[in-house]
Amino acid sequence: MLKKADIISIGDEILIGQIVNTNAAWISTRLNELGIGINRVTSVGDSHEEILAILDEASKRSDIIIITGGLGPTSDDITKPALCSYFNTRLVHNEIVYAHLETFIKQRGSIMNEGNKSQAMLPECCEVLQNNWGTAPGMWFEKQGIIYVSLPGVPFEMEGLMNEYVLPKLQAKFGIEHIIHRTILTHGIAEAQLATILTDWEKTKNENVKLAYLPSPGMVKLRLSVYGEKNGSALIQQEEKKLHEIIGNAIYGYDEDTFESVIGKLLKERNSTLSLAESCTGGTIASKIVSISGSSDYFKGGIVAYSNEIKMKELGVPAETLVKHGAVSQQTAEAMAEGVRTRFETDYSLSVTGIAGPLGGSEEKPVGTVWVAVSSKEKTIAKKFRFGDNRQRNITRTAMAAMNMLRLFIEGKEIF
Amino acid sequence: MLKKADIISIGDEILIGQIVNTNAAWISTRLNELGIGINRVTSVGDSHEEILAILDEASKRSDIIIITGGLGPTSDDITKPALCSYFNTRLVHNEIVYAHLETFIKQRGSIMNEGNKSQAMLPECCEVLQNNWGTAPGMWFEKQGIIYVSLPGVPFEMEGLMNEYVLPKLQAKFGIEHIIHRTILTHGIAEAQLATILTDWEKTKNENVKLAYLPSPGMVKLRLSVYGEKNGSALIQQEEKKLHEIIGNAIYGYDEDTFESVIGKLLKERNSTLSLAESCTGGTIASKIVSISGSSDYFKGGIVAYSNEIKMKELGVPAETLVKHGAVSQQTAEAMAEGVRTRFETDYSLSVTGIAGPLGGSEEKPVGTVWVAVSSKEKTIAKKFRFGDNRQRNITRTAMAAMNMLRLFIEGKEIF
Numbered sequence: 001m002l003k004k005a006d007i008i009s010i011g012d013e014i015l016i017g018q019i020v021n022t023n024a025a026w027i028s029t030r031l032n033e034l035g036i037g038i039n040r041v042t043s044v045g046d047s048h049e050e051i052l053a054i055l056d057e058a059s060k061r062s063d064i065i066i067i068t069g070g071l072g073p074t075s076d077d078i079t080k081p082a083l084c085s086y087f088n089t090r091l092v093h094n095e096i097v098y099a100h101l102e103t104f105i106k107q108r109g110s111i112m113n114e115g116n117k118s119q120a121m122l123p124e125c126c127e128v129l130q131n132n133w134g135t136a137p138g139m140w141f142e143k144q145g146i147i148y149v150s151l152p153g154v155p156f157e158m159e160g161l162m163n164e165y166v167l168p169k170l171q172a173k174f175g176i177e178h179i180i181h182r183t184i185l186t187h188g189i190a191e192a193q194l195a196t197i198l199t200d201w202e203k204t205k206n207e208n209v210k211l212a213y214l215p216s217p218g219m220v221k222l223r224l225s226v227y228g229e230k231n232g233s234a235l236i237q238q239e240e241k242k243l244h245e246i247i248g249n250a251i252y253g254y255d256e257d258t259f260e261s262v263i264g265k266l267l268k269e270r271n272s273t274l275s276l277a278e279s280c281t282g283g284t285i286a287s288k289i290v291s292i293s294g295s296s297d298y299f300k301g302g303i304v305a306y307s308n309e310i311k312m313k314e315l316g317v318p319a320e321t322l323v324k325h326g327a328v329s330q331q332t333a334e335a336m337a338e339g340v341r342t343r344f345e346t347d348y349s350l351s352v353t354g355i356a357g358p359l360g361g362s363e364e365k366p367v368g369t370v371w372v373a374v375s376s377k378e379k380t381i382a383k384k385f386r387f388g389d390n391r392q393r394n395i396t397r398t399a400m401a402a403m404n405m406l407r408l409f410i411e412g413k414e415i416f
Numbered sequence: 417m418l419k420k421a422d423i424i425s426i427g428d429e430i431l432i433g434q435i436v437n438t439n440a441a442w443i444s445t446r447l448n449e450l451g452i453g454i455n456r457v458t459s460v461g462d463s464h465e466e467i468l469a470i471l472d473e474a475s476k477r478s479d480i481i482i483i484t485g486g487l488g489p490t491s492d493d494i495t496k497p498a499l500c501s502y503f504n505t506r507l508v509h510n511e512i513v514y515a516h517l518e519t520f521i522k523q524r525g526s527i528m529n530e531g532n533k534s535q536a537m538l539p540e541c542c543e544v545l546q547n548n549w550g551t552a553p554g555m556w557f558e559k560q561g562i563i564y565v566s567l568p569g570v571p572f573e574m575e576g577l578m579n580e581y582v583l584p585k586l587q588a589k590f591g592i593e594h595i596i597h598r599t600i601l602t603h604g605i606a607e608a609q610l611a612t613i614l615t616d617w618e619k620t621k622n623e624n625v626k627l628a629y630l631p632s633p634g635m636v637k638l639r640l641s642v643y644g645e646k647n648g649s650a651l652i653q654q655e656e657k658k659l660h661e662i663i664g665n666a667i668y669g670y671d672e673d674t675f676e677s678v679i680g681k682l683l684k685e686r687n688s689t690l691s692l693a694e695s696c697t698g699g700t701i702a703s704k705i706v707s708i709s710g711s712s713d714y715f716k717g718g719i720v721a722y723s724n725e726i727k728m729k730e731l732g733v734p735a736e737t738l739v740k741h742g743a744v745s746q747q748t749a750e751a752m753a754e755g756v757r758t759r760f761e762t763d764y765s766l767s768v769t770g771i772a773g774p775l776g777g778s779e780e781k782p783v784g785t786v787w788v789a790v791s792s793k794e795k796t797i798a799k800k801f802r803f804g805d806n807r808q809r810n811i812t813r814t815a816m817a818a819m820n821m822l823r824l825f826i827e828g829k830e831i832f
Contacts, residue, residue, distance in 0.1 A: 015454040017444030018630055021437060024459070028433030038431040040466075041459040043440070050456075214434055276699075276720070282706030283692075283699025286720045290698030293774055293807055301726040303719060304692070304702045310717040310760060314730075344726060358709055391709055 002035045003174055006058035009043040010051060010070035010079055011153060023068045023158055030167060034176050035227055036064060046070060051082035059146050064170065069153030071119075071136035080123065083150060087141055089125040097128060097137050104135065126150075133160040140169065147173065180232035182240060183214075184222040185257055186250040187404045188416060191215045194222075194247070201242055208232075209239050217393070218400040249413050252404055259403035260288040260295075266410045267298035267348070274406075275344035276302030277315055277336040277351040279327065280370065284399045285350065300344050305336065311353075315339035326365070328353050330382045333371035337382075341375050349375045350406045354385075356394045368394055372402045374409040381405075381415060418451045419590055422474035425459040426467060426486035426495055427569060439484045439574055446583060450592050451643055452480060462486060467498035475562050480586065485569030487535075487552035496539065499566060503557055505541040513544060513553050520551065542566075549576040556585065563589065596648035599630075600638040600659060601673055602666040603820045604832060607631045610638075610663070617658055624648075625655050633809070634816040665829050668820060675819035676704040676711075682826045683714035683764070690822075691760035692718030693731055693752040693767040695743065696786065700815045701766065716760050721752065727769075731755035742781065744769050746798045749787035753798075757791050765791045766822045770801075772810045784810055788818045790825040797821075797831060 007027050013019045024041045031038060039061050044050040051070075058065045070079030084090055098120035105112055119135050122128055129138030129149075134157040141148040149166050151158045170176065186194065191213055202211065208229050214221040224239055226232035244251065253262045267274055276286050286302045289295055303314050308327055311317040316339040317332055325331040333353050341349035354370030361367035368387035373380055385401050387394045408415050423443050429435045440457045447454060455477050460466040467486075474481045486495030500506055514536035521528055535551050538544055545554030545567075552568040554577040565582050567574045586592065602610065607629055618627065624645050630637040640655055642648035660667065669678045683690055692702050702718045705711055719730050724743055727733040732755040733748055741747040749769050757765035770786030777783035784803035789796055801817055803810045824831050 014441070014457065015444055016448050017441040017446075017454075018632070020441045021457075025430070025433040025436045028431055030433075032432050038433075038461075040470075041430065041437075043457040045454075054456075212432075216434070278699070278702075280706070281703070282711075282715075283694070283702030283718065283720065284706075286694075286699030287697070287703050287811075290696075290700075290720075290722065290772075291808060291811070295698075296722055296776075299698075299722050301720040301722040301730070302699065303730075304699065304706075304717040306706065306712055306715050306717040314717070314719075314759070343730075356706075360712075392707060395703075395707070 002176060003063040004037050004039050004061065005031050005064040005066060006039050006062040007041045008054055008058060008065065008067045009041075009153070010046065010067060011043070012045045014043045014069075015045050023153065023155055026155070026159060027066055027068070027162065030162060031064075031066075031170075033179065033181050033225075034167065034171060035179055036170070036174075036176075046078045048078060048082050048085070051079060052086055055082075055086050055148070059143075059148075062146070063174075064147045065149070066166070067148065067150045068158055071150065071152045077118075079150065080121070083126075083139065083141070083148075084123050087123060087125050087143060087148075089123045091121040092124045094120050094122045094128060094137075097122065097130070100130060101135055129161050129165045131157055131161060132164070133157040138165065140165070178226070178228050178230055178232055180226045180236055182224045182236045183255050184224065184240065184243060184251055185219060185253040186222065186247060187219050187252050187259075187400065189220070189247065189250050191220050194220055194250075197247060198243075201239075201246060205239050205242070206235050209235050218397050249408065249416055252407055258288075259400060259407065260292050263289065263403060263407050263410070264292045264295055264298065266407060268294075270347070270410070272347035272410070273298050273300055273345075275300050275340045275346040275349045277340035277349065278302060278304050279306060279311070279336070279352060280354040280356045281352045281395055281399050281402070282306060284395055285352065285402060288399065288403070300346050302344075303340055311336060314343075316343070328355055328365055328369055328371055330371055330373075330384070333373035333382045334375070334380050337373035337375035337380055347376060348406070348410060350402055351375070352398055352402050354394070354398055356391045356398075357389055358391055370394070370398045370401075372398070372405050374406050374415075376409070381409065383415060418592060419479040420453050420455050420477065421447050421480040421482060422455050422478040423457045424470055424474060424481065424483045425457075425569070426462065426483060427459070428461045430459045430485075431461050439569065439571055442571070442575060443482055443484070443578065446578060447480075447482075447586075449597055449641075450583065450587060450595060452586070452590075452592075462494045464494060464498050464501070467495060468502055471498075471502050471564070475559075475564075479562060479590075481562065481564045482582070483564065483566045484574050487566065487568045495566065496537070499542075499555065499557070499564075500539050503539060503541050503559060503564075505539045507537040508540045510536050510538045510544060510553075513538065513546070516546060517551055545577050545581045547573055547577060548580070549573040554581065556581070594642070594644050594646055594648055596642045596652055598640045598652045598656060599671050600640065600656065600667055601635060601669045602638065602663060603635050603668050603675075603816065605636070605663065605666050607636050610636055610666075613663060614659075617655075617662055621655050621658070622651050625651050634813050665824065665832055668823055674704075675816060675823065676708050679705065679819060679823050679826070680708045680711055680714065682823060684710075686763075686826070688763035688826070689714050689716055689761075691716050691756045691762040691765045693756035693765065694718060694720050695722060695727070695752070695768060696770040696772045697768045697811055697815050697818070698722060700811055701768065701818060704815065704819070716762050718760075719756055727752060730759075732759070744771055744781055744785055744787055746787055746789075746800070749789035749798045750791070750796050753789035753791035753796055763792060764822070764826060766818055767791070768814055768818050770810070770814055772807045772814075773805050774807055786810070786814045786817075788814070788821055790822050790831075792825070797825065799831060 126139040136152040138161040212223040317335040336351035357367030373382040542555040550573040557564040628639040733751040752767035773783030789798040
């Protein structure tokens with residue numbers, strides 16, 4: 001790591017537990033991508049003394065200090081005066097910010113209030129970062145070689161200011177050049193097993209390509225990074241190609257991809273349509289599919305068939321299949337997938353039936369047993385999964401496993 | 417506030433942004449309920465020096481220090497030795513913990529590895545808090561009148577240990593008695609408006625009943641608290657009754673209730689069934705309904721009718737309704753609700769159709785326009801909503817507004 005940073009969140013709402021500090025994780029990730037390490041993440045309340053104290057402490061260990069929160073139109077009276085004390089400066093009216101605020105608020109059909117007016121009062125010594133996403137501008141300070149940045153706490157405003165100004169300025173300031181990352185998203189192989197499979201590759205990969213395992217529920221992300229090499233892209237592409245040869249089928253996407261975005265892309269490319277038949281996931285998969293803007297181009301809809309009656313009536317699952325094999329069976333999953341595909345007249349369909357729990361399990365079919373089927377005109381394939389005993393986790397894991405199966409099926413790859 | 421606390425999270429995974437620190441918000445909320453204020457929340461990496469430094473700093477300002485993380489079977493080598501240094505003690509083998517670990521791991525069909533064995537090595541001077549939810553025990557230290565508690569970072573293990581041991585022990589230790597909270601959940605009235613409506617009540621309420629507004633997206637929670645009064649329950653009930661007279665219809669539940677749990681309870685009480693017809697929310701409401709264990713008792717299922725074709729074919733919406741009024745209209749919403757209720761043969765139904773965005777809006781029907789309908793054998797009621805221009809927020813807000821409308825409808829209350 002080249003430089004070190006502290007992240008400070010200001011606000012009583014964090015200290016009473018009303019808000020989860022998601023900003024810190026987002027900023028940490030972005031700074032890490034620039035090769036900047038994080039010393040500490042601290043939350044303090046809306047207190048003049050606390051703000052001065054933490055700035056003083058952070059400046060002793062870090063080169064960069066990112067402060068979020070405490071800049072809203074109502075809490076305005078704490079953070080900015082504290083910054084003025086710390087930097088020995090005063091608040092001055094900023095014409096450009098005022099004009100921008102007027103336009104911004106007018107566009108939203110509202111009028112400037114006293115709180116907004118005070119948002120145009122800014123510390124004299126700072127560089128103002130124009131907020132195009134809200135009303136509180138960002139501030140950039142330098143003091144004895146240390147960078148201090150103060151940003152509003154609203155996540156998308158903070159993210160806008162970081163992406164637009166702060167990250168490029170840090171990169172320029174500290175000569176951070178040619179940093180390239182590629183995150184490879186995998187599903188279906190646990191972290192420990194993945195590490196074993198990749199042992200040989202890790203030993204022989206180009207030493208300038210750094211690897212990080214980033215596991216999260218139901219997936220493992222592999223982050224490849226190259227710092228300060230002009231041919232970084234080529235080096236990463238080389239290693240990515242090797243990874244594809246070893247674990248190709250487990251790779252479902254890259255960087256910001258999600259199962260739903262990947263499935264959407266595959267269907268659009270093929271000009272194909274999709275329908276869903278969900279039992280235990282009860283609409284969870286559908287809600288993910290429609291989270292993608294433009295999904296109406298390929299998603300016709302689905303049936304949430306929670307009762308057996310609906311499985312028969314709306315999906316045409318034969319009564320004898322349900323009696324003979326049960327609602328959670330290969331036969332029912334296949335009949336559901338074929339039923340929804342033919343009724344909704346789509347090219348592909350996906351069905352899910354399982355026991356989410358905590359009740360409803362048996363010795364033969366314990367809680368966490370799930371059947372997933374995928375279907376096209378050519379064929380229908382079903383697969384059994386066995387998850388745990390937590391209802392919400394079973395639903396989440398089922399949705400991910402089912403969407404992974406669907407994307408392998410559409411791509412014509414082996415379902416493993 | 418009676419006492420003050422610091423919350424410390426240990427782990428590199430927080431500093432690289434891989435994990436959002438949800439533990440801190442949960443602990444803050446619980447401690448606040450005991451009248452304990454939070455001085456600071458800090459995240460530090462897996463570093464011996466950093467752990468010693470933050471313990472030292474926190475002990476200068478706080479009476480209680482809660483530490484989470486850094487106790488897993490693989491990261492075990494950092495936090496416990498640091499605690500030993502800090503408390504000038506050593507790690508000793510704990511027979512009871514070892515026996516408990518053996519049983520715990522055996523029950524899960526696994527065997528003790530070296531990592532697990534080291535989890536039974538604990539600082540000699542601590543009081544051990546048995547972990548019934550995982551493998552890393554909690555630790556309780558006292559030094560110069562200050563309480564230090566070290567807990568694993570896995571949220572449900574940490575929560576189990578806090579609820580079972582830490583919170584009751586703190587309450588006993590600091591003589592925190594007769595603290596009563598009641599959280600009243602409201603929907604449909606914005607915070608500022610709510611504050612105006614409640615001005616008179618606030619002025620005349622019993623002064624021992626403290627009020628906190630806790631707004632979160634789509635709802636405002638009102639927390640009533642009484643500290644150190646033996647008749648606290650009665651005082652709160654009194655004020656709650658008054659609130660019901662003023663904003664009764666906006667109150668949808670209490671404490672840990674959710675829309676889906678409230679709807680489930682109402683349907684169970686009435687032995688009634690539910691079906692759903694979702695367009696723009698695409699299964700989001702269904703996925704919430706099935707998140708409740710036992711929802712199969714009252715939820716038969718639903719149709720995700722994303723295309724007009726499916727609205728006609730599966731829900732019986734007349735083609736002329738779609739042509740004349742459009743897919744996002746009172747008429748279509750009503751036809752969807754009635755269609756799914758009669759096809760699925762349920763007592764109640766709920767339908768949603770709207771423009772989630774960012775595309776698909778028009779001058780007449782801008783992005784964020786949503787129609788919701790509720791239906792029973794007796795009647796069908798539709799209502800129009802106008803949300804913003806963010807797709808994901810529109811979907812979330814629509815789901816909440818629709819579920820609120822459904823619970824008012826089932827209860828026979830006025831839909832406002």
